[in-house]
Amino acid sequence: MGAAEEDPGTTTELAPGEHLAVIRKAHGLTRSRLAGRAGIPLSLLSAIEAGNRVLTPSVAASVGWAMGLGMSDVLGKATVAKNEARALTELRAALRDYDLPETGAAAEGRFGDDLATARRYRRKFDVSRLLGVLPTLLRGATAHAHTVNTATAWSDLSEVYSTVYWLAARYRWTDLAELAVTRQRWAVEQRPTPMAAAVAARDRAGTYLNFGDAGRGLDVVDRAIAEAQRDLSGTERDLAVCILNLRGMTLAGRLPDREEAGREADRHIRSAMAVADGLGSRDSTVLGLTAGPQNTVLHRLATYVDLGRPQEAMALVDMLPAALDGLPATRVAPTHVSMARAQLDLGELDMALRNLAIACDAAPQIACIDPWFRETLRVVSSLHRRSNPELVRLARLAGMSL
Template structure:
């Protein structure tokens, strides 16, 4: 564990990190609770490990301390072997307009992108971080020299993946830079679908900073643009991509009445757009779109809205609902289910489904903030260790 400049610590579960951040600012629990307009009892339970620190609460306590939600959640640690890859990735982002890579045949660049997307789908973040610097340089060189719609669209996809990994680790400076470069790239040869994906990722930075209102503004504007510029399946794809992000943003609005209303609006729009995309989900520009992912986002949104029973009743057969989807969707869904079960007092069910999440995507155990937070609370609430807790402690690096 290492300490960050603001007094927090990397490698901790979010609730533990919150306690360190508060103490570093010489605030009592009562003072922070008053500033954040939350109950003292809730804050105390979060810090001791009796309740999970949710993204919505992390946003309001972060605002009360003058920091972002991502900082409250805490940066995930990167393995020593990944430190050089991270340095190389930052350098490649700086050289955004320099053709410093290799001009590859189209098929070879496509193979490199497919490999990276495979790592992303499987949540193999260690391998993805290693692959991204070279891929970004090669895609940049290809776009600058070929100057075709396809070449710039490919570069936009790579930037979207850079944003994705930065957001997973909560390197928010890198995430913001990636979406800025993504927007620059899409504006070289604009296509409506690429613009929609860029807007979705930009809204994601607001989500990670806890500024959900501004993120929703970005989504609403982008939906209007997509509906104006596109038709048919392309329009449905763009709207689905955008409203799934809108659903997540809405579920975290601080005003719960407004959150329910806005979430319902985006749920309706996402469901309507998904109807035109077939019965099974597809992978478009690095994202999963379709009816399955729409239902999974709805489940996660219900959990954020404090409706755990509605979330659990949404799917009768969870494995069937997840069939054919990548680990990027399967593992977070099981984490959402575990959160819901923990909220209704089903500790054994929560532990079981969190275990499935981490078995599905083992590298997620060390970087997913809510997965780590659910485990922290479960390990605190269980009076004695068991083999499942011990195994998950080793996976996540969180002590019992």
């Protein structure tokens, strides 16, 4: 069975706002009817489809709900290159074989090398190469965990599942993302550790973003924070709580009720800042995740953009050099996309374009799969109304027709 058959759902080369127009028509809805069902102004929906306004996460969730779709269906799943389809099929097979470890696949040296390679590709936002190594890594980590049966081995396996979830979320493969977090939780439960449990809860909460159900995701986060505060102490507790609050910020910023979104986001921002203050000046890496004062600044900026508070986002600009120092492309590129979104909201088209270029230079593959990069580029191009070599370059990298 081919990869496309195993992963039902709409794939698209379109930016989210363009894709919204396509699926609205496919559902036989007029703009007026969809806007009424979603509870958004008709003028806003018209501007989004025309390319004059950005489709935001909260609006995507609202129109998705109105059509009985998850937010990832509104955005459209990113397409997979033909030469990567086999790796995706093999990854799905490895996920199915979670309790059927391969004999002889648990060589310590090979497993350690493969895990280090996957970590490197993830940090670089090299999704193509990461997809290529994950099937072998997952089988090796599974065999290793079953063979040595230690808490460390099961935590390593849970990290691999977390990486599968991360990749699936980037492509908006909702079924694969959900399966990955289910397997991740299963791995944690074999030899439980509170930190691995916190990371698993963080990833599970993230799956709710795919369906536009940020409220339920926040419930998962709040329960996990209480468990981390109960089961951990010292630096480990602060790191776990910080990781969970960062996820809480993102979820809160995408709640459809703007008043509730602001209240919940500010609550998680305050909590993250409080624990980050005790973690020193540099971030730490925990099971593939970056947490601490630096990433807290970056998540605050992104959350303010999602909340429609671009001035507060741009007020953090002076803090960005220190916040970004030493962090991987997985943090650098999305942050510049967030800055571009804020600047677009403020009418600063040239600065928005500049930050999109910085994001693309830091992680070129973000142009092909990140919906917010692609949507921001679409609207910047629409509003720019003149030929621009940088627009042409980014559009070519993104595979978009502007």
